[in-house]
Amino acid sequence: MEASPKSAKRPPLILGIAGGSGSGKSTVAKAVLEALTPGQGILLQQDHYYRPQSHLPERERASVNYDHPDALELDLMMAHVDALRSGEPIVRPTYDFATHDRLKEGLRLEPAPVIVVEGILVLADERLRSRFEVKLYVDTDSDIRLMRRIRRDLEHRGRTFAQVRQQYYESVRPMHMAFVEPSKRFADIIIPEGGQNRVALDFLFSFVRQRAAEGG
Numbered sequence: 001m002e003a004s005p006k007s008a009k010r011p012p013l014i015l016g017i018a019g020g021s022g023s024g025k026s027t028v029a030k031a032v033l034e035a036l037t038p039g040q041g042i043l044l045q046q047d048h049y050y051r052p053q054s055h056l057p058e059r060e061r062a063s064v065n066y067d068h069p070d071a072l073e074l075d076l077m078m079a080h081v082d083a084l085r086s087g088e089p090i091v092r093p094t095y096d097f098a099t100h101d102r103l104k105e106g107l108r109l110e111p112a113p114v115i116v117v118e119g120i121l122v123l124a125d126e127r128l129r130s131r132f133e134v135k136l137y138v139d140t141d142s143d144i145r146l147m148r149r150i151r152r153d154l155e156h157r158g159r160t161f162a163q164v165r166q167q168y169y170e171s172v173r174p175m176h177m178a179f180v181e182p183s184k185r186f187a188d189i190i191i192p193e194g195g196q197n198r199v200a201l202d203f204l205f206s207f208v209r210q211r212a213a214e215g216g
């Protein structure tokens, strides 16, 4: 078989980043994209693939278990990863955490040499994780994650402290133990303390920059 010419473009690098809620996944994912030049990388967040809950009255939407894989439209997410990998643009849904519903307008995303896929459950599903060339798990202690989550949910997701506490006991904690934490064993690289781990981030940045320069 003939060797492919040196100038041939590689397929995009697909990087999966998992970890518990509040672990710093989005911070790491955004740092990776900022290490690249605009157009070299895109971010696909699992959070936007929550199933819309518009069929439920508003007060019932808060008690849905959003930490179980069934709460997500993973088939659509996988189809979007495949489309981007094949060089096709997608229209990603946009999820609103305050209403637990999708906004009318999605967001068009163009393919790029580096595709970062981030979310609590992205390594938990075998079909999704098999699409990643590199699998990362951001590992942060549960007390730190909980403190971050309380602050974020009160300040940015329109919740009360009582709602955050109830959701944490009823679904976030048990689902973390059942699905998120066990998915750590599928990671190629575990990053303690996410966004503040300069050594891990610098390794990651040089790897993604190299791949972006090669076309994927």
Ligand SMILES: Nc1ncnc2c1ncn2[C@@H]1O[C@H](COP(=O)(O)OP(=O)(O)O)[C@@H](O)[C@H]1O
Pocket: 019, 020, 021, 022, 023, 024, 025, 026, 027, 028, 148, 152, 193, 194, 195, 196, 197
């Ligand atoms: N290493 C860190 N040190 C301090 N705060 C951090 C660190 N990493 C993330 N944060 C903060 O914690 C919160 C949750 O981080 P985020 O990256 O959104 O977590 P996740 O995407 O895993 O839920 C954010 O307010 C973020 O700014």
Ligand SMILES: O=c1ccn([C@@H]2O[C@H](COP(=O)(O)O)[C@@H](O)[C@H]2O)c(=O)[nH]1
Pocket: 020, 021, 022, 047, 050, 066, 067, 096, 097, 100, 101, 119, 120, 172
């Ligand atoms: O309507 C919803 C949908 C999801 N959640 C919670 O979000 C987190 C995942 O997001 P992170 O950014 O990784 O923290 C998950 O633990 C769900 O409980 C929600 O509260 N409401």
